[in-house]
Amino acid sequence: MENTNKPKALIVIFGATGDLAKRKLFPSIHRLYQNGKIGEDFAVVGIGRRSWSNDLFRTNVRNSLGDDVAEKEIEAFTSHFYYHPFDVSDSASYKNLGILLNDLESDYHTEGNRIFYLAMAPQFFGTIANNLKKHGLKSDTGWSRLVIEKPFGHDFESARKLNEQITSAFEENQIYRIDHYLGKEMVQNIEVIRFANGIFEHLWNNRFISNVQITSSEALGVEDRANYYDVSGATRDMVQNHMLQMVTLLAMEPPINLNPEEIRSEKIKILRAIRGIDEENISDYFVRGQYGPGKMFGKKLRGYQEEAEELANSNTETFVAGKIMIDNYRWAGVPFYIRTGKRLEEKCTKIVVEFQDIPLNLYQEKQSTKSPNLLVINIQPNEGVTLYLNAKKPGMGSYAEPIKLSYTHEAVNSVNTPEAYEKLLHDCMIGDTTNFSHWDEVSLSWRFVDRILKKWSKEKPDFPNYPAGSMGPEEADELLERDGFHWWPTNNEEE
C-alpha cells in the first residue's frame, strides 16, 4: 500500500453515461472530494457513445449529487470532469483517448496514476483491457489499475475466459474486482467484532455456536433491470458474490496480520472447505423461489412475470435460501444458512449468530419460548450490533426474560459512515486490495454455485411460489425446521 495522503489519479470511467456512474460513482467521488480524501490533483474522463459535450457531462454529474451542495463547490468539483465519446469496440479510438489522458495528466499533476473503471456490461471487459494495453494507455510513470464491476462471468467457465482476457493485459495486483458488500461499514466490522473481542472469538466455533443465519432481503422488485436480472437470477446476482463473501468473513481463521494477502488466504481456505453438494442432494441444501403478485404496505404489487414483457413465463429465481456446511475443524456440523431475494417484506441485511444453549437451563421451563443467546450484526439499513442475553424478569419470582444490548452507529453523532463505493474507490486509489475479490475467490465461488445452477437448469420450477411482500417460499422455512432451527425475524424496528 502506498502513501495514503490525498492520492492523485486520473479516473477513466467506461460507461459514464450509465446508471451506476450516476447513482454511485459520481456521488462517491464527490464525497471523497468534499471530505478532503482527495485534493485538486485528480481528473475524471467519462466514456460512452452518446455525443455529449464536457458541459453536458458536467451538468449530469452535478445532477447526480442532490440539492444540498453549494453552487461554488459544485463548479470547482465538476471542472475536473471531461467527456470523451467513442465506441469501446473501435480499437482505433483508443489513440485519441491516450492523447487526452497525457494532456490531463500534466494539467492535474496526477503523476501518471490511472484508474480504468469498467462500469459497463461484462462482454466489453476483455476488449477494453486489451486495447488499453495495446495502445499504451497503461501508465509508464505511475500505477495503472483496472476496476471491474460485477457480474464477473455467468458461470465458472465464462469467468475463467474473462479472467484470461483481462490478465493478458493487466497483472492480478492491478485488477480490482468490485464486490460492493465488502465496502459496507458493518461487513468490514465483522473482522473487528470477531478478532478484537475475546468474548466472541473464544466461542466462535462448533462447540458454542449452533448455526449462523445471513439474510439479505430487498423490498424492491426487478425494476428496470429485467434484461440483466432475468439471465442472472438471485444466485448469480447475490449468492456467488456478496453472500459467499459474508460467509467467508464470518468463518475464516484469524489472519496472522491484516495484510490483504493474509486475509485473502484465510478466506480462500473457507471457500475450499465449503462442502460441494452432489446433484441428487441439492434440494436438501438449496431452495429457490420467484415472487408472484402480492401486497406491501397495503399497496398491490405485480408478480415478477408481470413486471416486464420479457419476463412472462420466466423460470428465473428471485429468491434463494441455502444451507452451507464448512467441513473444517472449527465449523464441522454448524450450518450457515443464507437467504436473499427481491420483493421481500423489507430491505434488510443482517447476520444472526445463534449460540448453543447451556447444558442445563434452570429457567427454560419458566420461559414461554426458547431464547438462545444471539449476536446480531446489522449491516443495513440500521448499522450496529445487538447481543441478546437472558436476565431476571424484574419483580417477584425468578423468571428469565430475553434482554438486548444494542449499539447502533446512528446513535453516535460523530459517525458519518462512508458509502461502500466511496470506500472502495479510495481503497483502489491507495492500492489497498483487501476489500476486492481475488480471482481465486471468484473461481471457487463459481464452482460452488455452478453445481446448484446446473441441477436447477434441468428442472422446471413451480413458479411463482411466494407472494410479493412475504419472506419467501415455505421451503426456505422448512430448510431450517428440518435441523430444529427457525429464521430469526429481520424486523428492522426490532433492533
Ligand SMILES: NC(=O)C1=CN([C@@H]2O[C@H](COP(=O)(O)OP(=O)(O)OC[C@H]3O[C@@H](n4cnc5c(N)ncnc54)[C@H](OP(=O)(O)O)[C@@H]3O)[C@@H](O)[C@H]2O)C=CC1
Ligand atoms: N446499476 C447498478 O446499480 C449496478 C450496476 N452494476 C454493473 O455495472 C455495470 C454498468 O451497469 P449500469 O450502469 O447499470 O448500465 P447502463 O446500461 O446504465 O450503462 C451502460 C453504459 O455503457 C455504455 N456503453 C454501452 N455500450 C457501449 C459501447 N459500445 N461503447 C461505449 N460505451 C458503451 C453506455 O453508454 P452509451 O449508452 O452512451 O453508449 C452506458 O454509459 C454492469 O456491469 C452492471 O452489472 C453492478 C452493480 C450495481
Ligand SMILES: O=C1O[C@H](COP(=O)(O)O)[C@@H](O)[C@H](O)[C@H]1O
Ligand atoms: O449487487 C447487487 O446488489 C444490490 C443490493 O445491494 P444493496 O447494497 O442495496 O444491498 C441488488 O439490488 C442488485 O440486484 C445486485 O446486482
